[in-house]
Amino acid sequence: MSDQEQDFTLPKSFNPNHYEISLKKLDAEKKIFQGHVRVHFQCVIPDQKIYLNARDLVIENVQVQLNNGQSLKVVSQDYDHRLEAIVIDVGENISDSFTVAIDYQGKIQTNMSGFYRSNYKDLKTNEDKFMLSTQFEATDARGTFPCVDEPARKATFKVSVTADSHLTVLSNMPEQSSQVEGNETEHIFHTTPRMSTYLVAWAVGEYEFIEGKTEKTIYPTLQDYSVVDGTSSTQAALPIRVYTAVGKKNQGKFALSVATKVVDLFSQLFKIPYPLPKLDLLCVESYSHNAMENFSLITFRTTALLVDDSDDVSPAALQKVAYVVSHEIAHQWFGNLVTMQWWDELWLNEGFATWVGYYAVSVFFPHWDVESMVMLESHEAALQLDSLKESHPVKVGLRDPKDVDQAFDTISYLKGCSVLEMVSGYLGQDDFLAGVALYLEINKWGNATMEDLFDCIGKVAKVEILSKVKPWLLELGYPILDVKKSGDQLSLTQSKANTDSLWWVPLLPTRDGEFIKQSDLTTRTTQLEAGSKYTLFNTDGYAFYRVNYESLELIDSLCDNISRLSSRSKMGLLSDFCSLRPLSDYLHLVDKTMKVHDPKDVYVWKSIHSSLLKTRTIVYNAVAPELMASFDRYVLQLVEPWINDALTNLENPTTQDSNDPYAFARTLFYHSILTIAGKLSHPKVVALARKLYQRNEINAHNRSIVLGTVLSQPDTTRAIFDQVVEVLEGAVLEEMETILRCLGSVTNPELFEPCFQLLFKVEPMNVQFLPEAFLTNPHIHSSILSFVQQNSSALIDRLVVNQTVIGRFLSFTFAYFQGEETVHKIKSIFEGRDISAYDRVLRQTLEKIEANTRFCNENIGALEKFLK
Template sequence: MARTDRDILPDNVRPSNYNLSLFDLEFGGGWAYSGTVKIDAAVKKPSKEIVVNSKELEIKSASLRSVNSESTEWKASKIDVDTSNERATLSFAEEIPSTEEAVLTIDFKGTINNAMAGFYRSKYKPAVTPSQGAAKEGEDYYMFSTQFEACDARRAFPCFDEPNLKATFEFEVEIPEDQIALSNMPEKATRKGGKKGLKVVSFEKTPAMSTYLAAWAVGDFEYVEGHTERKYNGKNLPVRVYTTKGLKEQGRFALEHACKTIDFFSETFQIDYPLPKSDLLAVHEFAMGAMENWGLVTYRTIAVLFDEAKSDSRHKNRVAYVVAHELAHQWFGNLVTMDWWNELWLNEGFATWVGWYAVEHLHPDWKVWSQFVAEAVQTALQLDSLRASHPIEVPVRNALEVDQIFDHISYLKGSSVIRMLGNHLGNETFLKGVAAYLKEHAYGNATTDDLWNALSKASGQDVKQFMDPWIRKIGFPVVTVAEEPGQISVRQSRFLTTGDVKPEEDETTWWIPLGLKSGAQTKSAGSALTVKEDTIRDVDDCFYKLNADQSGFYRTNYPPDRLMQLGRMRERLSTQDRIGLMGDATALAVAGDGTTAGLLTLLESFRDEDNYLVWSQISSSLAKCRAVFASNKKVADGLRKFALNLVSPAAEKIGWEFKEDEDYLTIQLRKLLLGMAGGAGHEGIIAEGKKRFETWKSGGELHQNLRAVVLNMNVANGGRSEYDTVKHEYLQSTSVNDKEACLQALGRAKDSDLARDSLEFVTSSDVPIQDSHYGPMAVSANNSTRDEVWKYTKTQWQRLNERLGVSNICMDRWMKMGLNNYSDHGIREEISDFFKDKDTRAYDRSLVVISDTIKGNANYKERDEKLVLEWLEAHGYA
């Protein structure tokens, strides 16, 4: 039966193998290439037409040959291209009969584009002298790679580009003799090319997989190699990290983690890694963080490279996690693939959760589940508290709608509810169910219900019944607590940051694991709220806390006195509890269900906190308040003084000097506290930061873990000289981590001219377009110059569109990072009016999110501004 909820290809032809050959690649100039793809397929229904996906390709000819009777061949008499739907219809003069074995051959021409999608080129400055055959245009060198998810395999070759049309792939490419070619599988053979100095590299056949996971790369590469400890098919698996020449040593940290992670996942999922090799490739221009192509994972350079001498230690955390996330996909996504894009969360939510699970296994001292609560859970709750949110499983009619659901709901809410479910079932039972799911659907496609069925069998519980609302309904609940002696009543309702939930928006009843800590006990995991309102008895009036370790995806609204009491008894709270308590209090203040006065009083009780991850939430909560009330000078100055008073003792205590063998979390805490104190105007810390900047500027050392803090502090408190010094450092540095720190620092300037300069700089050819968002992200977070982002966006729209318009992802990211921090109804209306006559299909969902966020901020400012000032005055801050 035909699906009416999806706009998909006709089902008369089903592919089973692609044999793809690329040749005549132009290394410079037009960047054109030629190709032939031979697709083994079954013709399921007699037809005069075959429809394939094709985008920005010129199809030269097409023919179909029946394998059963070799003399029978049909040539396409007409080829019609539907640009808007990215399809090509191959028409034949006579009807092609049904056959299980046919070969569809298509000759085509394409372009190695610069849009970071399909088969594309990446510009880079070589770290060492390149090989003679390296691609070059003018002074710029290039490497080539692919990015096919979600729907861009069709940009590289004509294909049946839908996730449930799995097939095997054979690939070959003609390249200069001194260059390296990579693909999903190991190299099979090399032969001489059609011209002198060229070679043709072919690769082994892949397992059955979706088109979006096919991959290849060509460039002036080198690699570092390691092997897994476990054996696969009798051999230790070879693992390599490839880079352009001169950077390979920065891949060793990722290599070490990849080897260990492959072994860990093979044991966790009870299925051995299924390919004969695992390659990781650093790509110089890359829109996303990384891409899980089977056997050839591609990464943005900053997500896979780490320079032991120059990189901030936080990048170890990032690299370890991204490597684990992408390798998790080799099973969850690649081996078993979602049936259609509406279930993208199956891939991304799970890979996010299990990525952190692997990092926790490898680095227990990093306390990554507390980091997960501080970063992933809080970020997901923030987006999901908007009307503009969407269910985790979101309807997708055609593949062209997919890009915008690669967001915090699919990744972070998806992983948060998986963590909630895993904690409820117990990790052992949960992973047993996951292993069964993977075994049952290996090399095929699956749905959310297939996962629920496997978990239900493993646990003996009806997982679908209690998880469906979390996946298929929008939003999440707030649990409001009312107290009576020895008992509490709890009521669930949908939470919106705008605080104006309508009855028709509050019809969902969620299954909510209460995780009640009462007295010295934690109630059983089975205790859950399954109705709108309930009463819990035998609660210790002296101490209780809901949502133990913040494992449930919801907010908790306590009576004001209880909130204060929990702040005073924080030694009885886990790190996750403390983070969640402040995150909830901040969100409830914004929505009007709590107060800023209550939040500030709570924050005061954490003055002598010594945990980095708790301080990161304190920093986030303070930043929110300071951003919302920034336009009221008296309130803004009072909040700055409050922040200075709160953070100074901890910052002064930890100081600037690193001790030998200092642990990761202490290093992060030092950076955070010094940055917070400097940002709040601590004169002594700012003076020391300036001194260290001058020493570094004169050729002295600057500790790699203090570079970002010192650069930020000096641009924020300096002028053109400091700004230009950091800009120069960006242009000459070869460290990808150092470059990121410089871009973020440039946006800290408090002078409007320098803020505009930083926005112009990130949209110039000196900065790769995937890094352009660092400009608006930093400037919009700067209370002094925030307005410059919107001014620049509207006055320089044509330039912005020309520069970023080649990548929907980069344009979408500019909007989200740059326009989300305003608290003014007028700006909200201006943004809405400005985009009315623009083609916003690539980021229309983000514009609705921005509008909703600004509305919530503006309502909050209007409601609480006077009350905040009164509190600040009463406590001596204003």
């Protein structure tokens, strides 16, 4: 155990092995409930003090009883603020098993954590309704019942919840029995198998459901179900339900179809059948995250579970649901069945669920080019964040319980995923997955570390992989491979990004079209034979590093052969140029790429689109308007060849051949083209967007293009802005997210203030979608900074109720700002505040602004020269 883990974990004298949790008198108006918990402890080391984590609970009565029936007197009961724990002293050493019974009063929260309330409108009656659900990860179980709230202190749980009889109550296990008491019903659930406290869950509400089942009939049933190993005397197909508020269940059909297939796939891959007798997917109306993997009762944000059950659904919405459902079901094995030992290895849960979630989507939706999507949305995002000094190692140091929540970030999820992708690409997917299956078999129902994982993978692959991969997990940053050419030889040197260490670098070279798989760099430098045409390193971007081609000859040879590279290799090359080379080199490569670009390589264009918009945003307020106009003309000239086809698709999306395997990719490509063209006021795009807006011909396929284009024009009126804001009131969540992203793209200064006021009107869980648009909207940068300065207390107090909400606001709003003065202004906003819940994301944002300032200083001259 690390020192920092020791600092705020509870003493190990007694081990909890079973909890009985009973909740009643749920008062959603007063936001309180009555709770009773019995914790069965086993003695490890005799002690007279019993520690239980508790936060925001009013302890009313405590009783301690030995297993022989003898009651012990509670001499004192204190609270340890550092440990967030009640300390029960019985005045004498306990050396036997015993139980602690506690009556207490708890709070029903409204901040999307702990046991909390979600308000929503009934679809049919428009009445105000509410539902109750739990979000205990990472350390919020202690806010709902006294417990030993640590991932390694696993136990079984017997839950009962008493609620109004017209309400449905769900928990991790199926209901065992119920008992009516007046207008209320007590719902008693079967005992769970061993699991961590953060995975305990229940929900109460007016729900309806749709049900499906797996094809395989290998899953446990309740007949002689064993809480020790998750087996039963009979096996059957697994029943899977999607629960929603009344009127929405049919929007869960797509998610249900994905879930039934994914459970079978993972049971086969991991060689362990899903180990509980049911699986519920619950749509929660208020949710700051996409989803939470509670064992057998997975909770989801609306847009991560539901899609319209008509044809009016966007490709992006389908992709999101398929991926999030796959990711959360993966956690049932990787995280729930086998749990990290401590939160510093959160990446073991999240990195793997990210990797295998994408794997599942690629199996079931091969036409989506998931590998390229992973490259853009996971690999590149992680490289960008991990280039910062304010990044952190994948195995992350933690200071206190509050700090755990900051570990749920790009590094834990996406760098973790990228490291696993690198190992899988190096060893081969079959050996990698067989090693994972061995790891799960050896550690099931327990806790494990990265050493356990890589020992198993290495054992199967017959390769010592742990020492190779350790620097990628224990240090921040990544190596940069510097490549120089001298005659027919290439000189390779690994240099640092935030590190001086020596790394194992899988070179993954392609020489003149031939891939050379097993080739490593384990020293500082080496020599390699050059190809006659070109040599590319890190083929398909499977390894987590960047390549800096230093010789002009190498750069030209790669530019000239860009058409011979895979989609992922193109993206890796473009991103490496964008990050390491002068801007003019990157734009030269963009020119070459676009001349041979195929619309089915949609993610190549999306990566270019993203980089160009970032460049435009960063330099916008640092250059003359004439230069900016030249840059916009340059970008529009790149997309011009596809504008007419894209506009035809926008107006008539049904004209595509349904048998065309690239129809999905082409739709995404056209969407990307029109997004950037609309933002830059392409006349044809603006004309069609305004026509569709005036005719009210807006649907899921065109909403973001039409509204985004119309709202981002400098002559858009307040009347149009207000019309769009009105639609927010009755919008479903997916529609609302899109509308907010469009509203945040306004460029008419008269609309800035009403736009910013939405930060106070929109539910906190939805605030992030405005800053997502602020990110690439340089017109509003100085105004939003002034607004935040003037309203800092009210705004920060509103957003800080949830750590995720405030973190996303900061990183999205300010990440593309530049200028030293900006850094000082943002720092001054937070002076004197307690920023411990989001200090890392604030430091990262400030470092990004400093990097943007250097980028402007170093590249504006080259940009002027290029555009001439």
